[in-house]
Amino acid sequence: MDDPNFAHVSAASRLADPAEGIGMDELGLAARNHALPLEALRYDVTPPGLHYVLVHFDIPPADAATWRLTVGGKVRTPLELSVDDLRRYPAVTHRVTMECAGNGRAGLTPRPVSQPWLNEAVGTADWTGVPLRTLLREAGVEPEAVEAVFTGADHGVERGVEQDYQRSLTVADATAEDPEVLVAYAMNGAPLPPQHGHPVRLVVPGWYGMAHVKWLRDITLTDTPFTGFQQAVAYRIRQEPDEPGEPVTRIAPRALMVPPGFPDFMTRTRVVRPGPQRLEGRAWSGRAPVAGVETSTDGGRTWHAAEMDDAGHPWAWRHWHATWDATPGHHVLSVRATDAEGHTQPLEQPWNRGGFANNLVQHVPVVCLAAGA
Amino acid sequence: MDDPNFAHVSAASRLADPAEGIGMDELGLAARNHALPLEALRYDVTPPGLHYVLVHFDIPPADAATWRLTVGGKVRTPLELSVDDLRRYPAVTHRVTMECAGNGRAGLTPRPVSQPWLNEAVGTADWTGVPLRTLLREAGVEPEAVEAVFTGADHGVERGVEQDYQRSLTVADATAEDPEVLVAYAMNGAPLPPQHGHPVRLVVPGWYGMAHVKWLRDITLTDTPFTGFQQAVAYRIRQEPDEPGEPVTRIAPRALMVPPGFPDFMTRTRVVRPGPQRLEGRAWSGRAPVAGVETSTDGGRTWHAAEMDDAGHPWAWRHWHATWDATPGHHVLSVRATDAEGHTQPLEQPWNRGGFANNLVQHVPVVCLAAGA
CATH class of the missing domain: 2.60.40.650 (Immunoglobulin-like)
Structure with missing residues (x-):
């Protein structure tokens, strides 16, 4: 089967008809990706299984013992780091509230057909890891670098585009002191659970969840802005399908x-x-x-x-x-x-x-x- | 508001019309109660957050330090046990696959309107606790006792009936050697997570999930069969709404x-x-x-x-x-x-x-x- 655009697999984004119930495709996402039951707002720190989770494709198999995070592109010294290497840096812990950018979507009229969140796609955890700027300082970011592109191991197709999940941050955001971006290997004092990015993920305090790339395997510094699917096509605020739109960034109150x-x-x-x-x-x-x-x-x-x-x-x-x-x-x-x-x-x-x-x-x-x- | 039958709150069970999409009420349950993403079948033991969970009402607040499990009714010596008391008995661990009795419901035509599971409401955990028969031997079951009724702290209304979640087992099932019913206080070697019954739950190997009462606070031995809502009204296999139906018990292959x-x-x-x-x-x-x-x-x-x-x-x-x-x-x-x-x-x-x-x-x-x- 020659299906270069995945026409047999994938469809364009669409809005539900006003009277259209939740579809089986939306239910399939709701069954996989869970929200925080609102009574769990009682916990200062959300236990795993209650913290919301959104996985674009599949939770990838991951062996912490052999996992490598590479840092390359416009750097002076490319790095290849094991989880043990990451643990040798001074550990930093930040308590961060994370919310899905699509929280509340299922209540909209008309309803965008995607993960059908009500209003509970949120959670708070203590994330422990290495500040990203520590790693970038060690690698030595070249002056022409403008963005850092983060690649996760989560692989699939979305609206006809086969991809590993990828997002970017500007070098300024990636190296800021506050909020300080973490390359995290622990959640609430324990190794990351599989669904939260085991063994390594990005944590970008203050930003919606799409920025916190899970199963992080590569960071590449680039001299042009990243235009991949999850940056330029998805996660844009648009009224019309063909406008470029504004990027989704920080969490609204x-x-x-x-x-x-x-x-x-x-x-x-x-x-x-x-x-x-x-x-x-x-x-x-x-x-x-x-x-x-x-x-x-x-x-x-x-x-x-x-x-x-x-x-x-x-x-x-x-x-x-x-x-x-x-x-x-x-x-x-x-x-x-x-x-x-x-x-x-x-x-x-x-x-x-x-x-x-x-x-x-x-x-x-x-x-x-x-x-x- | 005088609403003894909760007519403003609760409705009778119903079947969806053939073309009816998933409703917002069903979506509300799907967002709270999550399934096992099928790629997580790769783990012998399912981590919390990937193991399916179904909570009838709310996850109750629970303080393990002050929690008490009482054993009473038709026994010679009523018991009142703290979690520390339970931990002083020899610990037993069973690896148990648990599945919701409603697994697959959302694929049925016509669709019963309830928690809309696809086929992924399953998980396997190592549950550690005290055999129920050990506690019942200590309490001394009176000869006239026929059932043990288990009460959880989960409180709400279902089809007009205000209730704590309750289920029973016959004394024979409750005291069997195999499968051995556990009063469990640990899942995969750690204290039970809130959504899995913290601090104490029942585990009934081989039975659908409704039997494994979470947030267990009382066991009462009775000399008549239990006819509470979750035993006599819900969890019955019926073709017509007014027939008594057969009880749901053990997991089908x-x-x-x-x-x-x-x-x-x-x-x-x-x-x-x-x-x-x-x-x-x-x-x-x-x-x-x-x-x-x-x-x-x-x-x-x-x-x-x-x-x-x-x-x-x-x-x-x-x-x-x-x-x-x-x-x-x-x-x-x-x-x-x-x-x-x-x-x-x-x-x-x-x-x-x-x-x-x-x-x-x-x-x-x-x-x-x-x-x-």
């Missing part, structure tokens, strides 16, 4: 709450009984520190400042809490974050063809029973 | 393969290039040891015996492998298991209203490119 009370199995509607209810959750932004969190118990008409705990980790979410005096009836609870640069969350849906960087305010319907019911 | 080659991101269609391809995967049955695995490369018309590795763990899956000489064109690969009692997998869909115990043969469409493409 978002707050989420642990849904109070208990759920119905199928509808996930929350049930509480009358009286004071503690509302709590997390808020984050990859653009600037979170400056405020507000809650609403009337679907977003009125807002009240929540209490925030100290921000000990600049690139991780902050815990917030508030009290709600529940009374019998139907309620819609909401929460929104604002960061120090004044970015906040919209009440009307932002929309783009990829469903990226969506940070619509969360709404949690709650039924409060009568006293004694 | 199934084999799955690691899809060969590499995938398209959206369709998950597999792509290979011509030449020998290693096919491999796992096969299991909770009814009897797996006696044979066969593969088909023509959509199930002809079958060929696969090689099986030694079965070192009677309640865990067995690895199998075969070779396929791929030629250009479209192919459908399949695999099926047969156990020592002669149970095997159907090529035509078995159907029941809950979508339980479905073990339809897996079909993996593969596109083999032309040589050099």
